[in-house]
Amino acid sequence: MTIDYDQIAGEYAQHRRAYPQLVEHLASLVPPGGTVAEIGCGTANHLRGIAALVECTAVGLDPHARMLEVAASAEAGDRATYVRGTAEDLSVLGIPAGGADLVFSVDMVHYLDDPGVYAAQAWERLRPGGWFCTATDSEWIIRNRLPMTAYFPGTIPLELARHHAIEALEEAYRAAGFTDPGTRVFGEEGTLADATRFRDKANSVMHLLPEDEWRSGLERLEADLARGPVPSNNRTCLLTVRKPL
Incomplete structure (x- = not known):
């Protein structure tokens, strides 16, 4: 099944949030006056x-x-510029070769x-x-994601099939x-009180x-939520590499 992200851009923007500590960490890698590019930025929560x-x-x-339209219309959206393109050709960024201090992606590489x-x-950039x-x-994150795995266990093989192993990414890089x-x-643990x-x-x-x-799964989740919040977590693994001096 192909997911139409233009169609779900509104829902995506409503529910997806940046990882605050991840934003702070990435920002620490960018010198004042530097240049940063987010690839597969979606609504660009982390870039903004x-x-x-x-x-x-x-x-x-x-x-x-549509994702880029939502990004540009968001608060602080005017602090960045947005370009339509794919990760296979970063020349469209308008950043000259050797001109970027940080190139990053969040939930894109899979x-x-x-x-x-x-x-x-x-x-090159x-x-x-x-x-x-x-x-x-x-x-580990995929197998231990809550409440996802408790109510929608079928997501585990789906996610494992479409995600590259961290070790394979390291080798490619x-x-x-x-x-x-x-x-x-990066991430947090807590509880979920609403199934929206x-x-x-x-x-x-x-x-x-x-x-x-x-x-x-939704019916079971809503039934349990009627009795009170359920355990929840939201995590991501950041793989960082560097271009040698």
């Missing part, structure tokens, strides 16, 4: 957050026009058949010493020339579930 923390040239790239192509493109960062789901790989998990995000299928994998599985 970075631009609010550090004075920089910020460019967001996404293949979906859509790429060959992350190595993307890594080579990022290498980055200055020596620049950072290439990928926030994605590790196997090393092959492109990047060094100093490191990983760090699951009713609206705010997580893209929900659109891949068979309709009967989605409805069954």
